[in-house]
Amino acid sequence: MTVLSDPAVALFVPSDRARRLRDELLDFMDSSVYPAEPVYAEQMRAAGDPHHHPAVLEELKSQARRRGLWNLFHPDPRWGAGLTNVEYAPLAEIMGRSPVLAPESCNCNAPDTGNMEVLSQFGSPEHQERWLRPLLDGTIRSAFAMTEPEVASSDPTNLRARLQRVEGGGYVLNGRKWFASNALHANCRVLIVMATTDPDATPHRRQSMAVVPLDAPGVRVVRNLPVFGYHDREGHAEITFTDVPVPATDLLAGEGEGFAIGQARLGPGRIHHSMRAIGMAERALELLCRRALSRETFGAPVADRENIRDWIADARIDIEKSRLLTLKAAWLMDTAGNKAARTEIAAIKVDAPTMALRIVDRAIQVWGAAGVTDDVPLAMFWAHLRALRIADGPDEVHRRTIAQQELRKYCAPKEKG
Numbered sequence: 289m290t291v292l293s294d295p296a297v298a299l300f301v302p303s304d305r306a307r308r309l310r311d312e313l314l315d316f317m318d319s320s321v322y323p324a325e326p327v328y329a330e331q332m333r334a335a336g337d338p339h340h341h342p343a344v345l346e347e348l349k350s351q352a353r354r355r356g357l358w359n360l361f362h363p364d365p366r367w368g369a370g371l372t373n374v375e376y377a378p379l380a381e382i383m384g385r386s387p388v389l390a391p392e393s394c395n396c397n398a399p400d401t402g403n404m405e406v407l408s409q410f411g412s413p414e415h416q417e418r419w420l421r422p423l424l425d426g427t428i429r430s431a432f433a434m435t436e437p438e439v440a441s442s443d444p445t446n447l448r449a450r451l452q453r454v455e456g457g458g459y460v461l462n463g464r465k466w467f468a469s470n471a472l473h474a475n476c477r478v479l480i481v482m483a484t485t486d487p488d489a490t491p492h493r494r495q496s497m498a499v500v501p502l503d504a505p506g507v508r509v510v511r512n513l514p515v516f517g518y519h520d521r522e523g524h525a526e527i528t529f530t531d532v533p534v535p536a537t538d539l540l541a542g543e544g545e546g547f548a549i550g551q552a553r554l555g556p557g558r559i560h561h562s563m564r565a566i567g568m569a570e571r572a573l574e575l576l577c578r579r580a581l582s583r584e585t586f587g588a589p590v591a592d593r594e595n596i597r598d599w600i601a602d603a604r605i606d607i608e609k610s611r612l613l614t615l616k617a618a619w620l621m622d623t624a625g626n627k628a629a630r631t632e633i634a635a636i637k638v639d640a641p642t643m644a645l646r647i648v649d650r651a652i653q654v655w656g657a658a659g660v661t662d663d664v665p666l667a668m669f670w671a672h673l674r675a676l677r678i679a680d681g682p683d684e685v686h687r688r689t690i691a692q693q694e695l696r697k698y699c700a701p702k703e704k705g
């Protein structure tokens with residue numbers, strides 16, 4: 289029997305609205321975001337605190353909001369722009385060109401985007417009033433705490449943190465998490481925590497997610513974790529939870545729903561990560577070309593060397609392939625749902641950061657010593673993209689998903705499970 293893969297042909301013609309937003313965003317990037325990058329660096333240097341919240345960011349947020357470039361990620365028009373994945377993906381790519389400033393300026397930064405989607409889908413009206421509204425307004429920030437230092441967390445059935453039911457109702461939370469991104473943001477106020485509610489349940493029903501205020505008794509941010517030596521402004525926190533009281537009403541969607549919520553949260557997030565990675569790749573290629581044209585060695589511009597031309601050509605080919613695959617994943621999610629797009633979502637999470645890393649690495653090479661400094665964003669892109677091959681699931685786990693899907697095509701029906 290011949291097994292055909294899904295039809296890969298789709299016309300990614302942007303709607304008028306998506307085109308208008310794209311033009312507005314491009315203008316915002318040129319007129320405000322890129323010029324703000326050195327201002328941001330100077331304000332951070334002057335503050336001497338890696339978690340300082342600089343004034344320039346609030347100025348950019350006001351401008352983005354006035355321009356209608358706010359909450360573009362949210363697919364539900366009650367909460368955000370109401371764009372499809374295919375419509376939003378190119379906007380995420382543009383924001384990825386300045387990953388420290390543009391996504392947060394437009395209230396489209398991870399992990400707040402995923403958390404806002406979870407609260408709008410699974411939060412109670414009280415959660416939505418207390419946490420979702422201010423998150424959508426950009427006045428507070430949030431973190432997502434799943435990974436634990438003691439266990440291999442790419443397999444979430446290993447997680448040990450416990451949400452234990454107590455007499456009289458409610459739970460107490462105990463455990464240690466790390467790499468909770470955003471928890472050291474000056475405006476972070478709330479965490480979504482994944483922990484075991486029933487260790488005896490079937491593996492995918494053991495975990496639940498709870499909303500935990502950052503200032504709840506027993507929550508302690510132990511330290512910030514550097515990424516390749518960078519102390520990111522939003523931070524990646526190690527956090528301990530000691531007898532933290534969690535009211536039953538703060539469980540999202542009920543006991544045992546942690547995995548199901550995780551699946552809903554991560555699909556769109558992977559499109560966003562991949563498109564931002566493609567944005568970084570595009571900016572790195574632009575920087576590579578400009579530098580290669582402007583410097584001469586041994587009597588000829590660097591851009592005239594055959595190996596450099598090959599790098600440029602390969603970069604263009606790789607970016608185009610990666611973008612098409614990501615848009616296919618977005619289109620499948622829009623038209624057939626997250627489950628139907630499983631292979632493509634896993635594939636882009638492997639492909640886009642790896643592809644972008646290769647281009648950034650070559651751009652650093654062409655920039656020589658300047659490439660490893662902070663005078664150009666290449667070193668920061670490299671650190672960010674390298675970490676992305678682990679964050680939100682390591683490459684190997686996504687490859688495992690793809691291989692499982694492929695093998696299932698050839699299994700007898702009873703083996704498919």
Ligand SMILES: Cc1cc2nc3c(=O)[nH]c(=O)nc-3n(C[C@H](O)[C@H](O)[C@H](O)COP(=O)(O)OP(=O)(O)OC[C@H]3O[C@@H](n4cnc5c(N)ncnc54)[C@H](O)[C@@H]3O)c2cc1C
Nearest residue numbers: 432433434435440441442467468469675679680681682684
């Ligand atoms: C910058 C950054 C930000 C992050 N932000 C967050 C966050 O906001 N919230 C959060 O909860 N977590 C966050 N994480 C954590 C991230 O999601 C985990 O690190 C990731 O899921 C892997 O878990 P682990 O570190 O425990 O690695 P492990 O599970 O110990 O895996 C280690 C390695 O084992 C190998 N491996 C694992 N499984 C397989 C397999 N099936 N086949 C072959 N090899 C395999 C892979 O090489 C993998 O990298 C972040 C991480 C980073 C680096």
